[in-house]
Amino acid sequence: MTASMRKRIGRRGLVARNWRTLAGAVLVGAVVLGALVGPALLPHDPLKTDFLATLAAPDGRFWLGTDELGRDLLARVATGARVSLLVGSLSVGLALLLGTTIGLLAGYGGPIGDTLLMRAMDVLFAFPSILLALAITAVLGPSLGNVIVAIAVVYTPVFARLARAQVLVVRELAYVEAARAMGFRHGQILFGTILPNVAGPLIVQGSLLFASAIITETYLSFLGLGVQPPQPSWGSMLRDAIGFMEIAPWMAWYPGIAIFVAVLGFNLLGDGLLDRFDPRRA
Amino acid sequence: MLKLIVGRIAALIPILLGISLVAFFLVRLVPGDPVIAIAGVEADAATIAALRAKYGLDLPLPAQFAIWFGQVIQGDLGRSIQTGRPVAAMLGTAFGPTLLLAGAALIVSLLIAIPAGIASATRPNTGIDFGVSLGALAGLSLPSFWIGILLILTFSIRLPILPSSGFVAPSVDVAKALLHLVLPAITLGTALAAATMRMTRATVIEVLRQDYIRTARAKGLSRAVVVWKHALANASMPIVTLIGIQMGQMLSGVVVTETIFSWPGIGKLTVDAIFARDYPLVQGAVLCMAVLFVTINLVTDLLYSVLDPRVRLGQ
Numbered sequence: 001m002t003a004s005m006r007k008r009i010g011r012r013g014l015v016a017r018n019w020r021t022l023a024g025a026v027l028v029g030a031v032v033l034g035a036l037v038g039p040a041l042l043p044h045d046p047l048k049t050d051f052l053a054t055l056a057a058p059d060g061r062f063w064l065g066t067d068e069l070g071r072d073l074l075a076r077v078a079t080g081a082r083v084s085l086l087v088g089s090l091s092v093g094l095a096l097l098l099g100t101t102i103g104l105l106a107g108y109g110g111p112i113g114d115t116l117l118m119r120a121m122d123v124l125f126a127f128p129s130i131l132l133a134l135a136i137t138a139v140l141g142p143s144l145g146n147v148i149v150a151i152a153v154v155y156t157p158v159f160a161r162l163a164r165a166q167v168l169v170v171r172e173l174a175y176v177e178a179a180r181a182m183g184f185r186h187g188q189i190l191f192g193t194i195l196p197n198v199a200g201p202l203i204v205q206g207s208l209l210f211a212s213a214i215i216t217e218t219y220l221s222f223l224g225l226g227v228q229p230p231q232p233s234w235g236s237m238l239r240d241a242i243g244f245m246e247i248a249p250w251m252a253w254y255p256g257i258a259i260f261v262a263v264l265g266f267n268l269l270g271d272g273l274l275d276r277f278d279p280r281r282a
Numbered sequence: 283m284l285k286l287i288v289g290r291i292a293a294l295i296p297i298l299l300g301i302s303l304v305a306f307f308l309v310r311l312v313p314g315d316p317v318i319a320i321a322g323v324e325a326d327a328a329t330i331a332a333l334r335a336k337y338g339l340d341l342p343l344p345a346q347f348a349i350w351f352g353q354v355i356q357g358d359l360g361r362s363i364q365t366g367r368p369v370a371a372m373l374g375t376a377f378g379p380t381l382l383l384a385g386a387a388l389i390v391s392l393l394i395a396i397p398a399g400i401a402s403a404t405r406p407n408t409g410i411d412f413g414v415s416l417g418a419l420a421g422l423s424l425p426s427f428w429i430g431i432l433l434i435l436t437f438s439i440r441l442p443i444l445p446s447s448g449f450v451a452p453s454v455d456v457a458k459a460l461l462h463l464v465l466p467a468i469t470l471g472t473a474l475a476a477a478t479m480r481m482t483r484a485t486v487i488e489v490l491r492q493d494y495i496r497t498a499r500a501k502g503l504s505r506a507v508v509v510w511k512h513a514l515a516n517a518s519m520p521i522v523t524l525i526g527i528q529m530g531q532m533l534s535g536v537v538v539t540e541t542i543f544s545w546p547g548i549g550k551l552t553v554d555a556i557f558a559r560d561y562p563l564v565q566g567a568v569l570c571m572a573v574l575f576v577t578i579n580l581v582t583d584l585l586y587s588v589l590d591p592r593v594r595l596g597q
Contacts, residue, residue, distance in 0.1 A: 020419075119296055119297070119300065120300065122296075122297050122300070123297055123300030123301060123303075123304060124304075126297050126300070126301050126572050126575060126576045127301070127304070127568070127571075127572045127575065128530065128531065128533040128534040128537075128571060128572070128575050129531075129534050130534035130535075130537050130538065131533065131534060131537060131552070131568060131571050131572070134537065134552070134553070134556065135308055135556075135564065135568050136308075138556040138564060139308055139309075139311050139312050140311075211423065215425050218425055218427075219425065219427065219538055222427055222538070223537075223538070223541060223553055224557070225556070238427065238428060238431060241431065242431065242542075245431070245434065245435055245439055246439050249435055249439075252428075252431050252432070252435060256425070256428035256431065256432070259425050259428060260420075260423055260424055260425075260428070263422075263423040263424075263425070264419065264420060264423035267419055267422055267423050268419065271419070
């Protein structure tokens with residue numbers, strides 16, 4: 001392969017990657033915008049039932065149709081976006097906080113603490129993710145808050161392992177040694193010196209897990225263990241749709257499309273961030 | 283090799299102990315008294331005390347765990363509150379359909395992923411490559427239960443050619459069993475295919491850059507032989523590892539797929555047990571699936587060592 005060919009392919013690859021990141025940003029922007037302003041701007045209340053308009057097909061009045069209780073699907077999809085974004089940000093944020101703290105302490109502390117903390121993380125890793133989330137919500141009871149806790153517990157080991165691995169590299173570097181020599185306390189070194197230098201990969205991982213958190217929430221709500229009625233969630237809307245697939249297939253289309261758009265957007269964005277921060281993929 | 287296997291299995295012991303602790307305490311964390319859940323709210327104090335003694339719930343927690351763990355090691359996972367049947371037997375019955383579904387889904391995913399991944403890798407930065415990469419990303423973004431719903435809408439409702447739910451054992455009627463298997467296997471397999479496709483593309487691209495591929499080309503071998511024989515054989519390691527990891531992750535997928543298609547496997551059994559608040563069954567299912575997950579990961583790990591002498595020899 002000649003240098004010019006390589007350069008051309010390299011440039012085309014870069015353009016393709018940037019396109020993906022841009023497409024991801026557009027999709028995520030649309031979902032965030034829909035979640036923020038949609039429920040306020042739309043003419044229908046997502047919870048208001050209209051028994052004269054049950055299972056109405058999409059038309060000029062109900063753009064995405066209505067469900068079995070005559071509720072406007074567009075308003076419910078927009079409100080569902082709020083739920084998904086809320087669960088995604090809070091569960092990933094909580095997991096990031098917990099996992100990073102555990103990883104920092106394991107990587108920086110002594111071998112006993114390291115072994116205990118990381119074996120505990122290994123145990124959590126030993127459960128299939130949906131199963132663990134299911135089991136936790138089953139124990140805590142179905143609710144939005146418990147879904148957030150369950151997803152956070154499932155993702156905590158991911159951040160803990162990553163943070164620990166990063167700390168093991170960084171703690172031997174000269175600037176950490178310098179901080180130690182200057183008499184900084186362990187807490188200062190850990191959170192003031194090490195944390196800012198290991199934060200990049202953790203944030204990239206967080207953006208990738210955001211998409212998985214949205215899917216997990218929809219799974220749990222689909223199974224009836226997440227957001228409870230009448231509050232809409234994309235997963236619970238799909239659950240409702242199953243009983244009416246023959247006469248009202250639109251009930252199954254739009255929540256699914258919304259999940260797909262949101263998850264694709266976050267996956268594209270996460271991939272773009274990974275390309276930017278991971279030198280092996282550049 | 284034996285040392286490696288023993289070492290890996292020994293490393294599993296604390297994990298398995300941890301898994302049993304989680305499974306044990308999971309049920310103990312349920313709000314409310316499990317005895318009242320079994321006996322009902324109207325049970326009198328004597329009945330409750332008798333039940334408490336019968337289930338060993340009057341003992342301190344470490345003693346309860348020791349008794350429970352001793353029973354689990356002997357294969358006794360307790361009895362289902364709902365049916366009264368032994369949990370281990372119920373899980374055993376459900377294991378067959380889950381294994382059938384998982385195997386079929388794996389075949390579907392490989393049939394999609396390997397040819398598409400290779401097509402994409404051999405034509406980097408072309409329309410095909412872009413399409414396959416986008417398709418893989420789309421596949422990763424589609425929740426499997428929605429794929430299942432769309433498949434039911436299309437093939438069971440619009441064109442009623444495939445059953446939308448249920449299970450027929452292959453030993454009863456092979457043709458019917460296959461018909462019932464198609465939609466669940468595609469649902470689960472499509473979700474798996476996306477990641478395998480990406481891995482196939484990445485590793486084949488990497489291998490195609492190696493010197494021995496250039497040599498093979500220079501020898502005048504056909505493109506098909508170079509790609510399918512030389513490149514794919516050497517790209518198989520990471521793909522096999524990924525498939526192993528996916529087999530474990532598939533356990534998450536079966537929970538949802540089995541629920542949509544009323545497939546009587548371990549996943550559906552677990553979800554049904556959760557809704558029935560059948561805690562011994564939930565506990566048994568969680569324990570069983572976690573042990574299965576860990577075992578699959580161990581086998582993948584060992585398979586990796588068998589396939590790659592560098593791993594085996596610690597190089």
